[in-house]
Amino acid sequence: MAAAPARAEVLALFRSLLRTARQFTDYNIREYTKRRTVDAFRQTQKLNEPSAVASAYSDGKAQLEIAKRQALVYQLYAPKIKSVMDVVKPHI
DSSP states (O other): OOOOOOHHHHHHHHHHHHHHHTTOSSHHHHHHHHHHHHHHHHHTTTOOOHHHHHHHHHHHHHHHHHHHHHHHHHHHTOOSSOOGGGSOOOOO
């Protein structure tokens, strides 16, 4: 049975997932990844059992590796034009 990760390790995983989410060039994918990360951490925030925490942490690590690979693939095949949401409007 794996030991529960320390708080610092969990926070580092959270920051890594958000950092990876910023690498997506597509607005919709980027925002979905951010939202999914925050929702997953909120959902597992109240876990008390060490085995459940360790399981959630290992799932998060696996999701991080998947997100890193997907971000790389999305960068290789990024569309030439930006999303409407990424276009900055001038302030009047």
